[in-house]
Amino acid sequence: MENKLANPAPLGLMGFGMTTILLNIHNLGLFPVSAVILSMGIFYGGIAQIIAGILAFKREKTFAGTAFISYGFFWLSLVGIWLLPALGVKAAEETPASFFACYLAIWGIFTGFMWWGTWGGSKVQQFVFLSLTLLFLLLALSKATGNDTIGVIAGGLGVICGSSAIYLAMAELLEEVKNKKVLPY
Template sequence: METKIANPAPLGLLGFGMTTILLNIHNMGFFPLSSVILAMGICYGGTAQIIAGIMSFKKGNTFAATAFTSYGFFWLSLVAVWLLPGLGIEAAQATPPDFLAWYLAIWGTFTAFMWFGTWGNSKVQQFVFLSLTILFFLLAIAIWMQSEDLHKIAGLVGVICGSSAFYLAVAEVLEEVKGRKILPF
């Protein structure tokens, strides 16, 4: 007897989308970095995406397995970058801004290659990865240039990116629940 495995993409997309929206509301300057963002980064952006990635692996979807697992660990590593310096471990010093920018640029490069993997898939999925690529590079450049204005623009791009992932997740859930396409994607 074959066991049907649910589509893990909505879980991963919501974990990514909701966490990305919250972080980028902060990046736009509306709220300080707080436990809300850290908790979402660990519990939903990180853990839920890793679970979605493992489920995608089991379904044989290499792209989704790689994307969700990688971005889940991105969130966990980002939270670790913020929290580790406070633990008093000598090797876990605060990250110099230029090095944080390189961290973001490397994620931008990875995301650009993943964006190529979305070609031929839904337009919304292509938009999520393209806007995420732009977001990572804008954040890196904002740090290198020490530009608060560019950082706020990146935040706006991030809210749009996270919202598009949220939309895609809801569209996929509604399609499965209703048995037909409700929202275009």
């Protein structure tokens, strides 16, 4: 009997999309970083995406597996950057803005290559990765320059990016549930 795995992409995209929206509502200046963002970063943006990535690898989907596991660990590392200094871990001093900018720029470069991997595929998937590339680079620029306006612009883009990931998740999920394409992607 064949062991067929379900499509883990909707789970991974929802974990990414919802967590990205919440963080970027913060970047817009509407709310502080709080337990809401930290918890979503650990459990849905982090752990759920890693699970989705492992399942994608089991389905021999290298791109999806790499994306979901990488961004799952992005969320866990981001929470670690915030929490470790607050927990008094001696080796974990608060990260200088210029070094945090390097962290974000590296994620932007990685995401740019991932965007390249979407060319020829779904237009919505291309948009998710392009907007995420720009988001990381804008956030890096904001941290490097200390320009909060760039961070607010990035926040708006981040809400759009996260929303597009949720749209793609629902398009794939509804297509499977309804056994036909419901939302274009």
